[in-house]
Amino acid sequence: MSRITACIAVVLSFFALPLAAQQSLPPAxxxxxxxxxxxxxxxxxxxxxxxxxxxxxxxxxxxxxxxxxxxxxxxxxxxxxxxxxxxxxxxxxxxxxxxxxxxxxTISETTWPLFAIPVLLLLVAGLILWRRLRKAS
The missing domain is CATH 1.10.8.640 (Cytochrome C biogenesis protein)
Known part of the structure; x- marks a missing residue:
């Protein structure tokens, strides 16, 4: 049982070596x-x-x-x-x-929904509010 644990520890240490090496590099x-x-x-x-x-x-x-x-x-x-x-x-x-x-x-083909969706939500909320106020009067 201890032999298996030792083998696992050795294998895991090989995976940790690249991470340790990255942190030891001097700053740019x-x-x-x-x-x-x-x-x-x-x-x-x-x-x-x-x-x-x-x-x-x-x-x-x-x-x-x-x-x-x-x-x-x-x-x-x-x-x-x-x-x-x-x-x-x-x-x-x-x-x-x-x-x-x-x-x-910036507005691009991938970011335009981030700019358009809030505007659309405000328009929908305004339309719902306008209809409710119109029905109330």
């Missing part, structure tokens, strides 16, 4: 360092505050300490430093991670 160079140019850092910070951390999901990448958020901050800062426009960086991140990464989603 620009994850925690600001850019030298204040205007570039301001543009990077403004963009980072509108991008969602995919691991935390309730924080922007500017506020999150997750390693993935650090990598995303590094990408934003290095691309800003290279002269890329913030909206081009946002488009690249949305293309890479999906619409969910942006706190400021």
């Amino acid at each position: 160079p620009l994850a925690y360092e600001q850019l030298e140019d204040p205007a570039q850092e301001e543009a990077a910070q403004a963009l980072m505050e509108t991008l969602r951390c995919l691991k935390c999901q309730s924080q922007s990448i500017a506020d999150s300490d997750a390693p993935m958020a650090g990598d995303m901050r590094h990408q934003v800062r290095s691309r800003i430093q290279a002269g890329e426009e913030p909206e081009a960086i946002r488009a690249w991140l949305v293309d890479r991670y999906g619409d969910y990464v942006s706190y400021a989603p």
